[in-house]
Amino acid sequence: MRVLLAEDDAETAGFVAHGLRELGHIVTPAAAGEDALHLGIVETFDVIVLDRMMPGIDGIEVLRRWRAAGVTTPVLMLTALGGIADRVSGLDAGADDYLVKPFAFAELAARLAALRRRPPISEVATRLEVGDIALDMLKRQVRRAGREIHLQPRELALLELLMRHAGKVVTRTMFLEQVWGFHFDPQTNIVETHLSRLRSKLKGDDGAPDPIETLRGIGYRMRA
Amino acid sequence: MIRPFGSAAYRIAFTYSAAFALAIVLLGAIVYVAADADFRHQQDVGLAVETRDLAASYREEGLADLAEAIGTREQPSATNGYGYALFDRSGRRVAGALRTRRPAPGFGTIPFIDPREGPDIARALTTDLPGGYRLVVAQDTENVERFDRTILSLFGVAFGLVVLLGIGAALLLGGYLRRRLERLSAPARAIVTGDLDRRMPVSAGHDxxxxxxxxxxxxxxxxxxxxxxxxxxxxxxxxxxxxxxxxxxxxxxxxxxxxxxxxxxxxxxxxxxxxxxxxxxxxxxxxxxxxxxxGAVKRTFARIDLTDLVTDLCDSFAPAIADNGRTLACDTAPGLALSGDRELLAQALINLLDNAQHHTPPGTHITVAAAGDAVTVRLTVADDGPGVAPEDRERITRRFARLDSSRGTPGHGLGLNLVVAVAQVHGGAVTIDDNRPGLRVTMTLPRLAE
Structure with a gap:
């Protein structure tokens, strides 16, 4: 996919651009606020990585002007400011996701993949189907190959997140943010514990194949 | 050098005294006007009564008796202080010693000749009697004037006293205020110059x-x-x-x-x-x-349903704790709310749960309780593990505090420190007690009314 990388720190920009190109994405770098603002308006991207603090016009202002100009491209904001108020102001300005430096590249890549515009119909879908697993969000009912599976609310939320991003990586912090609403790392294994329970319920007693892959050090992925 | 009018303390005190003096002047004026009017009214009543008596004696007994009555009343021994004159139709004074010309009927002020003091004026009631006679009863106005002068001089003296007392009190009060304020500004100046441990003196008065x-x-x-x-x-x-x-x-x-x-x-x-x-x-x-x-996080505080939050976290953590070989039991009272940050409260509780499972042996029972009274909510995490010695309980809340017994376990020694910080930013506190056996950590936070 086409990525606009607006980041003034040459080292960070270098390693992010390198990593994204390795994954086969097309990266357009911008090192100053004015350049990023201009590129974001005249060219079309699938996602934008925007550093919050840039020379010239800062990231928040660039984002505000894009949104005012009708640019709806998903934006992931990068920042060295990890405070609660900082995150709120970034999201208020119109960011779709927020990642605090320093970050692992795998985390950034997973979040960018998740941000990429999905077909609009799936955004509001109340029925999800991946492989032989079907999830009815209204009835809060899960079936695998016709067999009903009883899940706890958290397990259901984990499954929904994985199914909505089927084929893509969901990281530990994405689970914490979207299932628990935690923007901090509680340094515990709740994600792992709940995932392991979810997996054993999905596999059932008859030992059906595990639909969830573990990518060590990166996250989890539902086989599409 | 103190300039009395450059000082707010003196200005306030002087203004107060001036207001008091003005009140005295107003009071004096009101008393003067009211007393003067009353005194003059009484004088008129006296004149009317005297006239009515004499007129009655004329109607009943005739002119001779009237003249006699006037003569009796004019005796030097009489103390009523009235002067009388009876004029006939031609204006000639036929009785009474009052030396005046015949005035018009009704109340009025008339000139007369005082035998001792010469020309003077008097308040008089003039009445026409049958037969063309005209009776004048008069009283010297000097009584009223003397009375008025007394009132004026009394209030004059009072005004002077009030002004003097006011100035004295203003100086005292102003000086007092300045001294009290100086006791606050002296430490402030000391703090500015670097003596950061100085504090304002507080007297026992609690004013x-x-x-x-x-x-x-x-x-x-x-x-x-x-x-x-x-x-x-x-x-x-x-x-x-x-x-x-x-x-x-x-x-x-x-x-x-x-x-x-x-x-x-x-x-x-x-x-x-x-x-x-x-x-x-x-x-x-x-x-x-x-x-x-x-403390900047306070700006984003919102109403948090603690009952929901604790129930939610218990549901999330019970499986992980069970997998670690310990048990978690939760007892949450309904309807507990407070003003705060959901994530910070969650993090504090998670840290306490983390401590309870990392510093205890497998098989430990961990209990979480959320309870409240009228003004506070109490969030307690307790375990029946080895506990912490009383002398170490205060120390473990400090930054990077790690007991020797926990050197081998993961963690950086900031967990409880964060719990304390979260409790304090919510206006609460953390207490660490013996759970007999084990450790009990309680966060006490201000409750939000329903």
Whole structure:
């Protein structure tokens, strides 16, 4: 996919651009606020990585002007400011996701993949189907190959997140943010514990194949 | 040098005295007008009664009796102080000693000749009697005037006294206010020049000045605490980050000096990566605690349903704790709400749960209780593990505090420190008690009314 990388720190920009190109994405770098603002308006991207603090016009202002100009491209904001108020102001300005430096590249890549515009119909879908697993969000009912599976609310939320991003990586912090609403790392294994329970319920007693892959050090992925 | 009118204290005191003096003047004027009117009214009533008596004696007994009655009343022994004159149709005075010309009927002020003092004026009631006679009853106005003069001089003296007392009191009060304020400004100047431990004196009276001193002291304590916090963070960063940084360096060095194989390099780099992640985690924790202690998070406080939050966290953590070989039981009272930050409260509870499972042996029972009374909510995490010795209980809430018994367990010694910071930013406190056996940590927070 086409990525606009607006980041003034040459080292960070270098390693992010390198990593994204390795994954086969097309990266357009911008090192100053004015350049990023201009590129974001005249060219079309699938996602934008925007550093919050840039020379010239800062990231928040660039984002505000894009949104005012009708640019709806998903934006992931990068920042060295990890405070609660900082995150709120970034999201208020119109960011779709927020990642605090320093970050692992795998985390950034997973979040960018998740941000990429999905077909609009799936955004509001109340029925999800991946492989032989079907999830009815209204009835809060899960079936695998016709067999009903009883899940706890958290397990259901984990499954929904994985199914909505089927084929893509969901990281530990994405689970914490979207299932628990935690923007901090509680340094515990709740994600792992709940995932392991979810997996054993999905596999059932008859030992059906595990639909969830573990990518060590990166996250989890539902086989599409 | 004190300039009395440059000082708010003196200005207030003088204004107060002036207002008091003005009140005396107003009071004096009202008393004067009212008393004068009343006295004159009484004088008129006296004249009317006298006239009615004489007129009655004329109608009943005739002119001779009237003249006799006037003569009797004019006796020097008489004390009523009235003067009389009876005029006939031609204007000639036929009875009475009052030397005046015939006035018109009704009340009026008439000139007369006082046998001792010469020309004078008097208040008179003139009445026409049958037969063309005209009776004048008069009283010297000097009585009224003397009375008025007495009132005026009394109030004049009172006014003078009030002004003198007012000035005296104003000087005393102004001086007092200045002295009280000086007792606050002297420490403030000392603090400015660097004596940061100085505090405002508070007297036993608990008056407004003491309230102000208490408020200022609370503010100074808070500032001192923040400064202390800043110093502490700097020294923590300097001292406690050295160890993990040195370890990271050692791992990188070992990888370079080790066997020259890709696999060995990868192992060394992975270790270094884990180590640097731990360091970054430590930084994040320090910064987060500083952010909380700074208090800016209060701006985003909202109503938090603690019952929901605790129930939710218990549901999330019970499986993980069970997998670790301990049990979690939760007892949550309904309808507990407070004003706060959901994530911070969650993090505090998670840290307490974390401590309860990392510093206890398998098989430990962990209980979480949320309860409340009218003004507070209490969130308690207790276990029946080995507990903490009483002398260590205060110490474990400090930054980087780790007991020797926990050296081998993961963690950076900031968990309880964050819990304390979260409790304090919510206006609450943390207490650590013996759970007999085990440890009991309680966060007491202000409750939000339903």
């Amino acid at each position: 407004e000045f003491d309230q102000l001193a208490l408020a200022l002291n609370a503010m100074l304590d808070r500032i001192a605490q923040l400064l202390d916090n800043l110093r502490q963070v700097s020294s923590d960063v300097a001292h406690d980050l050295r160890t993990p940084l040195a370890r990271l360096r050692g791992q990188l060095e070992a990888a370079i000096d080790g066997p020259r194989e890709i696999a060995a390099y990868r192992t060394g780099l992975k270790r270094a990566l884990v180590q640097s992640d731990a360091l970054l985690g430590l930084f994040a924790a320090i910064l987060r605690i500083s952010e909380i202690e700074g």
